[in-house]
Amino acid sequence: MKLQKMIDMVKKHHPELGNVEIIEMLNQASDEFCQRTLILDEATQFTTVANQRYYGLKDSILEIKSVDLEDEDGNHLTIKRLMGRPKYRDLDNVE
Amino acid sequence: MSNNYSRAYNRSVTEHVWWVERDSIGLAKFDPLATEVERFKSLDSALTVTLFYHKEALHFGIDRDDSTTSTLNTAGLMNETSELPTQFHQFLVDKVIQLGYEQKPEMIQMAGYFNQKFEKGIKEGKAFKNRNRISGMRTVKQHSY
Numbered sequence: 001m002k003l004q005k006m007i008d009m010v011k012k013h014h015p016e017l018g019n020v021e022i023i024e025m026l027n028q029a030s031d032e033f034c035q036r037t038l039i040l041d042e043a044t045q046f047t048t049v050a051n052q053r054y055y056g057l058k059d060s061i062l063e064i065k066s067v068d069l070e071d072e073d074g075n076h077l078t079i080k081r082l083m084g085r086p087k088y089r090d091l092d093n094v095e
Numbered sequence: 096m097s098n099n100y101s102r103a104y105n106r107s108v109t110e111h112v113w114w115v116e117r118d119s120i121g122l123a124k125f126d127p128l129a130t131e132v133e134r135f136k137s138l139d140s141a142l143t144v145t146l147f148y149h150k151e152a153l154h155f156g157i158d159r160d161d162s163t164t165s166t167l168n169t170a171g172l173m174n175e176t177s178e179l180p181t182q183f184h185q186f187l188v189d190k191v192i193q194l195g196y197e198q199k200p201e202m203i204q205m206a207g208y209f210n211q212k213f214e215k216g217i218k219e220g221k222a223f224k225n226r227n228r229i230s231g232m233r234t235v236k237q238h239s240y
């Protein structure tokens with residue numbers, strides 16, 4: 001359904017609302033729907049920087065399911081999740 | 096006898112690990128035999144990392160991951176469609192209608208009706224997710240509806 005049609009359907013009930021206000025509410029509804037259903041999955045790749053420990057996550061990421069890391073042979077292996085965090089932090093190159 | 100648990104309980108294997116901290120992902124090499132200070136070492140070379148994750152749909156008119164564009168982009172906006180599967184688009188409209196009625200005290204009871212419709216959409220969305228686009232035998236997962 002195109003955005004124009006969604007706005008038209010809302011305006012049948014609320015003709016006083018402006019387009020921008022409706023779009024903001026649609027975005028709010030979309031966020032709630034995605035957060036509660038976890039319906040959308042995605043994968044993305046990035047390359048590590050030598051001796052950098054932390055890499056910022058996009059705001060749109062809700063939950064990381066798994067992480068694969070390329071090994072010396074170029075194979076991609078799933079790596080384990082650490083419970084908690086290391087006691088000693090490496091704060092070099094923190095983003 | 097070998098079993099699937101042997102690796103999990105092997106305390107002498109050096110391996111890579113990840114964790115989440117302060118909206119960032121941390122990556123390190125874990126050496127269980129090293130001293131506590133040296134136990135986690137940052138990766139010393141450029142390696143490709145693949146993240147698999149659940150995400151929010153892109154916002155209409157806003158590139159949410161680009162902090163330089165925080166206002167609505169109007170070009171071609173009205174022809175945009177949600178990233179959600181099409182059968183769930185109506186539920187977004189229902190939610191907005193609910194929010195609109197919540198601003199009108201004289202028609203507040205209508206908000207409850209449209210909230211019920213949206214909640215039905217949430218249930219259907221979770222069911223769609225759990226089906227995993229596969230028919231036939233399914234894995235039953237615990238879920239709070």
